[in-house]
Amino acid sequence: MLFAFLIISTASGGWLYPEQIHLSWTENEGEMRATWVTYLPVSSVISFRSMLCLDIPNPTEWIYVQGSSKKFQAGDKISNIEYIHTGVMTGLRSECKYEYSVGDGLFWSDLNVFSGRTPDYQAPWDTRGFEIIVLGDWGTGPNGQYTRHIINQEAKFRDFDAVLHVGDMAYDLDDNNGKVGDQWLRIVQPISANYAYMTLPGNHEKDDNFTHYKQRFNMPLNDANQGTGYFYSFDYGPAHFVMFDTEVFFYYSNDTQQTQLNWLIQDLQKANQNRDLRPWLILLSHHPLYCSVNWEIPLLQSNKDCGVDTIKLQNDLEEIFYSNAVDIYFQAHVHNYERESAIYHNKTVPSEYDGPHIHIGPKAPIYITNGNAGNRDGHNDPTSPTPQEWAQYWSNDYGYGRLKIFNDTHLYYEQYSAPLVDTIDYVWVIKTAKRYN
Ligand SMILES: [Fe+2]
Structure with missing residues (x-):
């Protein structure tokens, strides 16, 4: 059973592994959205934590976000079906860097890092250059x-x-x-x-x-x-x-x-x-x-x-x-x-x-x-x-x-x-x- 699982996991890893990861700001302050692709319908999870904050020098605990996904027919062939996943990391602070990974809970991407500074829609205003x-x-x-x-x-x-x-x-x-x-x-x-x-x-x-x-x-x-x-x-x-x-x-x-x-x-x-x-x-x-x-x-x-x-x-x-x-x-x-x-x-x-x-x-x-x-x-x-x-x-x-x-x-x-x-x-x-x- 374990052997069969390992074979299936290994063979399908390329389709389960998150790729095409891109970040975007949202309409809300303190948020960063991650979007990524897999080729099999799996769960959509983001894990992230702050690091390098001035007042919190050590990384905090991991926060897990449940995202969502949609099936996308990228071409006219059955083999061109992909699953586009997305989720939003919230509560970001502009003075912190964050590290994060996306995946399904089993197959995770490499860690990436982004700045917690986002668009500024509310006081106190951040008008730095x-x-x-x-x-x-x-x-x-x-x-x-x-x-x-x-x-x-x-x-x-x-x-x-x-x-x-x-x-x-x-x-x-x-x-x-x-x-x-x-x-x-x-x-x-x-x-x-x-x-x-x-x-x-x-x-x-x-x-x-x-x-x-x-x-x-x-x-x-x-x-x-x-x-x-x-x-x-x-x-x-x-x-x-x-x-x-x-x-x-x-x-x-x-x-x-x-x-x-x-x-x-x-x-x-x-x-x-x-x-x-x-x-x-x-x-x-x-x-x-x-x-x-x-x-x-x-x-x-x-x-x-x-x-x-x-x-x-x-x-x-x-x-x-x-x-x-x-x-x-x-x-x-x-x-x-x-x-x-x-x-x-x-x-x-x-x-x-x-x-x-x-x-x-x-x-x-x-x-x-x-x-x-x-x-x-x-x-x-x-x-x-x-x-x-x-x-x-x-x-x-x-x-x-x-x-x-x-x-x-x-x-x-x-x-x-x-x-x-x-x-x-x-x-x-x-x-x-x-x-x-
Ligand atoms: Fe053009």
Whole structure:
């Protein structure tokens, strides 16, 4: 009997063993959600404990959380059934690190570690500075390997607070009956199992009505998003972040667009009532509002990504951004890096002072394209040799950005080249008022 059990356990271990572990913040303070996959229907358990708290130097007792799971048909074959498990660790304290493991009570993952600092929704307010990694368009192929390698190193030897992935992942999550999505989630696990990995959908998630995106990621809930993870916001340090969905403007009805727009406008109004406490207002979504069209290569002159599509989104969104005094909009989709000045109605809006790497007192949203973490298609839309008048810096290097907000007035962003293993661009944004209008 024992022998048979051992054989079954050994043979099935690969299907029972938790994989694709990723963390995400929730809509509540002091919580971290873990999501993972097995290929057999087993129990969903998280064990976690605090460690390295200043006032409690030794690890505490293990706390066990019973999660839940759902069966997911990842492809059209019977062999592509997987079980997506999730559970929430609660009662976290921002001054502690936590170690945790996920499993079914028999097969456990390795231990991973995360910070107990989470979004801050209630007093006493935590408005300390932070550092967050921003990236977009990251797949499984060779182009994404540089980024994977460097962020894995960063995750081991430096510290940051979270990763914000601005759409397009795996290329695609559903490809090869979902095996590409599985592979990519295994690739990013060294990062996503140790840091909140916050996502929003891009056009590469659209197959099957965004099913793989909705099933595989668990983002904060709100009354309007119906648990889809398409749009949500959170307060962190001196900033309010809004992650939202520009795909809705291309693939969904006016009603669906309006649902999100209503939510977005309400969310921004609320953020503005709170601007004294959190003066930074950072928006992120996949499609760009401003990027330079390539006027030298005839095929790319009609590139709709930086042409008709940007004009459409300017019409839909720019007035909302400007009237709510959005500080920075992070965008992706085009596979390069381009940093723009503060823009309104397709023209640079001068700040109180502008230098090549500094804006003091900007008076309109600054736009940063960060779609070069490394995708399947390579540089199918390389940086334009004819950058528009508002373009400040551009590069084709694969890599990602580091956003550091120090306090109410000082924000620093740098673009890291993964192949060069070095910073290639940076900008300081210095506020002289809580909002510019
Ligand atoms: Fe895209």
